[in-house]
Amino acid sequence: YQYADRYKETIKEEMEVVNRLRKPMNEANNRYDSIGYREHTPEEEKLAEREYERCKAEYEREKAQLEHLYEQQTLLWKEARQYMKNRCDDIYLLSVHFMGILTKYVPDEESQPNEADRQSRTDSQPETETATASATATTAGLPEYFSMKLISLIHEICVGEQFEDITAPDFYACMNLHPCQCVLKIKPREKIRVCYLISLMREQLPGQDKDKWKEAILKHLDIDEDYYKSKYREPVSDLPSIPNQKFAKEMDGIFR
Numbered sequence: 255y256q257y258a259d260r261y262k263e264t265i266k267e268e269m270e271v272v273n274r275l276r277k278p279m280n281e282a283n284n285r286y287d288s289i290g291y292r293e294h295t296p297e298e299e300k301l302a303e304r305e306y307e308r309c310k311a312e313y314e315r316e317k318a319q320l321e322h323l324y325e326q327q328t329l330l331w332k333e334a335r336q337y338m339k340n341r342c343d344d345i346y347l348l349s350v351h352f353m354g355i356l357t358k359y360v361p362d363e364e365s366q367p368n369e370a371d372r373q374s375r376t377d378s379q380p381e382t383e384t385a386t387a388s389a390t391a392t393t394a395g396l397p398e399y400f401s402m403k404l405i406s407l408i409h410e411i412c413v414g415e416q417f418e419d420i421t422a423p424d425f426y427a428c429m430n431l432h433p434c435q436c437v438l439k440i441k442p443r444e445k446i447r448v449c450y451l452i453s454l455m456r457e458q459l460p461g462q463d464k465d466k467w468k469e470a471i472l473k474h475l476d477i478d479e480d481y482y483k484s485k486y487r488e489p490v491s492d493l494p495s496i497p498n499q500k501f502a503k504e505m506d507g508i509f510r
Contacts, residue, residue, distance in 0.1 A: 261327040268320045269496050275316055279309040324500060328507045346423070399430050399459060399467050407508045412451065416444040416501075429455070431470050440475055447501045449477065449486035454509050 286302040405426045413420055418439040420428070427434035440448050456468045472482055489498035489505075 259327075260330065261323050265320065265323045265327065268316065268323055272313070272316050272320050272496065275309070275313040279306070279313045282306040282309040320496075321499075324503050328503055331504075332507060396432050397430070397463075399463060400426075400455065402426055404458070404508070405429055408451070408455075411504050411508070416441060416448050416451065428474065429471070431467065431474070438475065440477075445477065445481075446485045446488050447498065448475065449482050450489045450498075450502070451505065452477075452482070453486040454505055458509070 282302070282305045286299075286306040289299055289302050402422075406422055408429075409422045409425045413425060417425075418441055420436055420438060424434050424436040425438065426432075428436065428438040452468060452471060455471075456464050459467055468482075469479075472479060488494060489502040491498075494502065
């Protein structure tokens with residue numbers, strides 16, 4: 255993580271510079287646009303134009319530097335993921351899936367644990383109950399809209415930022431609309447970026463599942479359909495905020 259985040263402080267500092275330069279650029283632009291509505295000399299108009307062009311050039315230069323830093327950070331994250339990818343969740347889900355197959359060939363009396371074994375397992379592993387419930391859902395004939403590979407990438411970036419903390423197996427269950435004891439919750443002021451994520455995930459599905467999944471996940475996350483339609487494109491609009499730009503670049507690294 256330290257290697258992948260080595261641009262974090264530099265990006266933070268550059269973002270402050272960009273935000274600081276945006277205001278004088280907008281003010282210079284307003285002065286230049288409004289000069290035609292009052293009496294002015296040609297020299298005043300040229301001066302206003304030069305001031306706007308100067309502020310704009312300075313802003314664009316720093317903005318380009320910020321975008322370059324984001325690109326470098328994205329490359330570092332891609333490189334880091336090659337070495338930090340945790341395959342435990344994948345192995346666990348596969349093991350549960352294979353156990354479902356094996357039970358077809360094992361006599362019932364041998365495949366069913368006795369009451370003492372069941373109680374012992376419950377007492378020794380209470381924290382795995384939720385993960386087991388979500389993983390078992392994959393063997394119950396429920397659809398898998400998204401692979402664990404894709405969900406893991408989204409989990410790494412979005413949980414703790416856009417979503418409240420949740421384990422990868424439970425996140426997998428929620429996103430695939432499987433039964434789960436955990437409730438997926440959006441963090442404050444992150445709903446717009448979650449709408450954009452939903453739109454990207456929707457595009458990964460075949461036509462007959464797109465709207466079915468979208469309607470279900472919006473309901474699960476308590477997002478109004480009209481709100482979703484009006485907000486999901488904001489991170490890639492003509493004038494996105496800096497946090498929206500950052501999120502869009504991170505998602506581009508996953509879905510591109």
